[in-house]
Amino acid sequence: MSKLEKIEPGVMAAYRTRVAAGLLKHDPAQAVAAEHLQDLWAKLRGYDPNPKQPPNGWFARMLRRKPVDEVQDHPNGLYIVGEVGRGKSMLMDLFFEAAEVPRKKRIHFHDFMQQAHRRFHEIKRNPAIDDPIPPLADLIAGEAALLCFDEFQVHDIVDAMILGRLFEALFARQVVVVATSNTLPDNLYEGKPGRDAFLPFIDLLKKRLDVLVLESEQDYRRGREHGLKAWVVPADSRGDAAIDRVFEHLTEGHTPKSETLLIQGRKLNVPLAANGVARFDFEALCKVALGPGDYLAIATHFHTLLIDGIPRLSPDNFDEARRFVTLIDALYEHRCKLYASAAAYPDDLYRAGEGASIFERTASRLEEMQSETYLALPHLT
Template structure:
């Protein structure tokens, strides 16, 4: 975020984008500039946009109502002045999140919210569960959920819009129909075009009305930027820092800020087989954990797989020397590294020694040799240039 007072900042995302290019903070890119121009148009339209934060519960009607629940949007219609949102789709590392950050930072909307889509859906499920407990006998939590979300934001900015879970797919149609009916404008980034969401998954036919609904309310813009800037950034960073001292901590702070676009992430909860895996800091596909949180807790292969597939980079603080005395942690660390390696997740870490000296002697030291070899390879430019496998 810029530290300049609001009146000193450029007006809108396009001006801010151009200012950062001129300052050398961003490389000129025609596709990014085109996207910034489209976001600028939406920024102008949205200035002061503040529809009614709530709307009456809708009546049952329509295909979406039949497919996704007992009630649809009924005769409730979006406000006449509701702008069309934007769905920015492109390959990883093309600058989609950066552009949305510029838009969100400058958006002059009284109620606005930027959130990772996975976190939004987790929050929605939690709110539905709580509403059902507080309202026994009532059978439709979607209208009150939409009221709560609308009261928080007339502009919702979603990062990494993806749908992999059938329970998410089955509530999205009714929830977004209700949000659009209440005037909520959606801006999203995604690696997947709307027509390809939930593709090949069981039950997708029932999901198609949601895709049609999204395309009705947002413009789809394909970002064909010149390169994978995310991979270029990490290829320019040292990824293994030892010993794990104050200097190493500062290096990890800088790496997280560079890759995640913020000095500090927000807590994130991954749901794995019905259990919660807590990630203390996350932003833009980058997670940060300390070694004890990652390997001292009772996590298993499925948990590490979720981390490796959900995040493209893990920043890991304070890997200690390993041996028979802390082999439980060492075993979990081996499993974590295997998951990261198999999915080409990048690792930036501080440790007490180089990889091949972390576990030098004692029982199971030989078992760690393959892990040490993988940790060395994961520092190479060839590995850092590989695409993440989510």
């Protein structure tokens, strides 16, 4: 028997191996979560509903598809919820790596929704199709029988409108969903326009996903070493000069100039860029009507982003705060590096106002993004 064959498969074994190797601290709450993931892992060994390529004709598709309530039982997914830095994404990634599912996909939920909207509109262009949801679900279910979503969150009415029918169609195709989130299903899209119409989606999620609250004591993102000065306070002339030096260093003699990114037919102006590094004033990034697609484009197109003059945000700056949260999510997810001058340290940027609790996660991420460990990670495009 080779060495490899002796290694026990599964999430629990992967977690224990990392704890034994000193890569992770033993954490009882995480161990409980890992056990739940282990159960699902075992149920999903070799999971492959509808393994054959879907036949192309509409008639064949009609024959194949079963109404939602006739679908045979398939395992419930898992919705891992907890505060920031508790290891939700880490655990889901262990599960995803270990999952012996031939077609699986792990994606940040923002990115998934972006892609879903794009495909939805592409399908809609075909005049022969009057409802894009079934073909869209066919497409997604064809790619993955297991979907792992990081940072499940619904802020946008456009997302809220499409989610219910899309997920119903995905579950009907026996797709299993695992998600991490900072928000309990019951609190998703709370206080937003059209919440009533969103409630059936919450019921559906709770029916198809077991909710697991990760109650770890510790925020593992805190307390990292800060080797590089990636966050300069305050944003005065000395702050400017510090960011100038970072820019000069990272652009390695290339001449910075303005650039235009094309995002789904729209143009986004990047004021200054060179050598994979972009530089923006905070206002040009978060005071104008940019959205997740724009931030995603920046995070994937550039390996490093410099922001000048991040102000303290008051309750009146909710829109800026919300955009900033979205921006940092995109940067973090793609391991895009951030250097900034700011009026305050991350924890003090947005203390009161709508979404201030969501901002805690952003502050925690900003801390981690200044760490040597983060700064050494490869950029994910």
